[in-house]
Amino acid sequence: MAELAGIGVDWYVRMEQGRTVSPSDVTFDALARALRLGAADSAHLRALARGGDGAAFSIEPVPPTIVRLVQSYAHPAYVTGRRWDLLAWNDAAADVLCFDRLADIDRNLLVFMFATPLARDLFGAAWHDEARRMIALFRATHDLWADDPAFIELVERLKSSSTDFADGWNRHDVRIGVSGEKVLHHPVRGALRYTYATFQSNDDAALKLAIYTPV
Incomplete structure (x- = not known):
């Protein structure tokens, strides 16, 4: 997969292991193409990589x-x-x-x-x-x-x-x-x-x- 995406094997292994990486937009695009992801799955991949804000969920107030x-x-x-x-x-x-x-x-x-x-x-x-x-x-x-x-x-x-x-x-x-x-x-x-x-x-x-x- 790393070869298909044109990215380093070591970097790809770290990502698979859940270790901290900071992929660029170019890397995201390459992974999406290699995985043959559609628009929705590509956007989902980016969101997962960014992660949430780390705060516990609470009901949001409406202005x-x-x-x-x-x-x-x-x-x-x-x-x-x-x-x-x-x-x-x-x-x-x-x-x-x-x-x-x-x-x-x-x-x-x-x-x-x-x-x-x-x-x-x-x-x-x-x-x-x-x-x-x-x-x-x-x-x-x-x-x-x-x-x-x-x-x-x-x-x-x-x-x-x-x-x-x-x-x-x-x-x-x-x-x-x-x-x-x-x-x-x-x-x-x-x-x-x-x-x-x-x-x-x-x-x-x-x-x-x-x-x-x-x-």
């Missing part, structure tokens, strides 16, 4: 300005943290996504998806595709915090609650978040089609704002 922004939006909008905890949402998200029906301990997008019946009703026939997408997206974040007790607890809960999550988690797929379109099934208004996008907060890079716009 009041972001809360007001979310509440002012007429369509579903919400904020998640690094572990995908649901930190803030508006009335439209409560109505369409049923977030207000979640117990405090269940206010996490993955718990919502895999450990409650709400999401299966919401996504209908598209639930399995959405579930696989979410697992692959979360994997990219999780692996930076894989040894943190809060992340371990969440993953163990999901694996014990859902065979779909357990099976998907064992695939080790990684995806990059992109905007797209979803059809959500409201119990009164029927099928609702939205485009969606997520944005990173300048206040805290762990905070993600998701907004839905009707099509």
